[in-house]
Amino acid sequence: MVYFHLAIHLISSNQAIFMYLINKKINRIQKIKKKSFTELGIKERENLQEWIANYPESLGEEILIIQKEFSGFTDTNERLDLLALDKEGNLIIIENKIDDSGKDVTWQCLKYASYCSSLKKSQIIKIYQDYLNKNSNGANAEEKICDFLDNAEIEETILNVGLSQRIFLVSGSFRKEVTSSVIWLLNYGLRIQCFQVTPYELGEQLFLNFEQIIPVKEAEEYSISMAEKTKEDIEVQTETKSRHKIRVEFWSQLLKEMNQQSDLFQNISPSKNSYIGKSSGIRGLSYVFVAGKNCGRVELYIDRGETEENKKLFDSIFNRKEAIESSFGHSLEWERLDNKKACRIKFEDSRLNLYDKENWQDMISFLVRKMIKFEEAMEIGLTFIKKEHSL
Numbered sequence: 001m002v003y004f005h006l007a008i009h010l011i012s013s014n015q016a017i018f019m020y021l022i023n024k025k026i027n028r029i030q031k032i033k034k035k036s037f038t039e040l041g042i043k044e045r046e047n048l049q050e051w052i053a054n055y056p057e058s059l060g061e062e063i064l065i066i067q068k069e070f071s072g073f074t075d076t077n078e079r080l081d082l083l084a085l086d087k088e089g090n091l092i093i094i095e096n097k098i099d100d101s102g103k104d105v106t107w108q109c110l111k112y113a114s115y116c117s118s119l120k121k122s123q124i125i126k127i128y129q130d131y132l133n134k135n136s137n138g139a140n141a142e143e144k145i146c147d148f149l150d151n152a153e154i155e156e157t158i159l160n161v162g163l164s165q166r167i168f169l170v171s172g173s174f175r176k177e178v179t180s181s182v183i184w185l186l187n188y189g190l191r192i193q194c195f196q197v198t199p200y201e202l203g204e205q206l207f208l209n210f211e212q213i214i215p216v217k218e219a220e221e222y223s224i225s226m227a228e229k230t231k232e233d234i235e236v237q238t239e240t241k242s243r244h245k246i247r248v249e250f251w252s253q254l255l256k257e258m259n260q261q262s263d264l265f266q267n268i269s270p271s272k273n274s275y276i277g278k279s280s281g282i283r284g285l286s287y288v289f290v291a292g293k294n295c296g297r298v299e300l301y302i303d304r305g306e307t308e309e310n311k312k313l314f315d316s317i318f319n320r321k322e323a324i325e326s327s328f329g330h331s332l333e334w335e336r337l338d339n340k341k342a343c344r345i346k347f348e349d350s351r352l353n354l355y356d357k358e359n360w361q362d363m364i365s366f367l368v369r370k371m372i373k374f375e376e377a378m379e380i381g382l383t384f385i386k387k388e389h390s391l
Helices: 044-054 105-116 121-135 141-149 176-186 217-261 307-318 321-328 357-388
Strands: 003-006 011-013 016-023 028-034 064-070 080-085 091-096 166-171 191-202 205-214 275-279 285-291 296-302 333-335 343-349
Touching: 044 064, 044 080, 044 091, 064 121, 064 141, 080 105, 080 141, 091 105, 105 166, 105 176, 121 141, 176 191, 176 205, 217 275, 217 285, 217 357, 285 357, 296 307, 296 357, 307 321, 307 343, 307 357, 321 357, 343 357
Parallel strands: 003 205, 091 166, 166 191
Antiparallel strands: 011 016, 016 028, 028 191, 064 080, 080 091, 191 205, 275 285, 285 296, 296 343, 333 343
16 A cells, blocks of 8 residues: 655755655664656646645645635636635635646746735635535535634634735746746745645655745745845835936926026036035035925025034024014024034925925925025125124
8 A cells, every 4th residue: 555644854955855764773764765746646636736735734834725726717717726825814826736847837826816816705705615515515614714714703804905915836846947036026025935845755655745945944034024125125216216206307397497586596407305405605505495295495504514613603693583584584493403513594384295296386486485585584694604704
């Protein structure tokens, strides 16, 4: 009689996996011969698929098989091997191959995952009920799902939320183009795992070893966290590029209007930064426009390189505060910034939003008017410090 057993490999070296039988009586080990599924006459659907369907824990966690040979996709006759749920209610697409993964299995599974991403809870329950009607004497799908997920009521159960689908690839070996694409996809946050399944023979006994090779089981948590970080970095990078484009466009429009009314910002180019500045005519003192998500402002920025000198100039201008604010027509924010080298005098409106393009014209008109008035008012202080500090 031939027995099929689950076994754990004892020695692994790169791509070679060895299995040994321990003989405790004589204190020796005996090498178990690695075989191919083809050599043993083992079939993908009749054997491997059935073994996993009846013992899903072989894939390293508790999962619930809800359908075999699932073909319930609109406008396509494609079938995925096994469909399952994990303990969080996420769908798992399981694709099995025998001795070779083939070169297109990754693309095949991505298609299946995209098809399954739109399945609603009611559809998933029906899929499972159909499976139970064929394979489990019509047991109640809702009850079994609730039991599996440790939920008391089906109404409280959440299934297949968002882009939470997972992919399990199972094969005797994986081609490099498959492992390469899987590792690349992991960096984009796709939840995909590769299991290498290897049969062994010892006399009339057959053994079967499941090994998660991507991500390596011991480093799975690290791999997931790195993938999440990579995804976050890419999102930040994409968002940053988008912001840069918006800022350049905004400053282009603002400078065009500013240059029609004043010479202050002549020969200044649009910037990808959240600010653009122009020298006041005194080294280290600049007039600056600032625009962000929650503010638009005009300011005089003071930084001549030396903290003490910056504070003295700020204090000298501050001594003309009443006259400057009277000329400007509004109170200003006087930021001496004692814990920093530079100083700042500014007028800000927190209601302005750079990323609200519909209101750009109002925002630009406001900032241009305020900068022109701000420069006129600041000349009171700048004229004084030129004399007092011989600038």
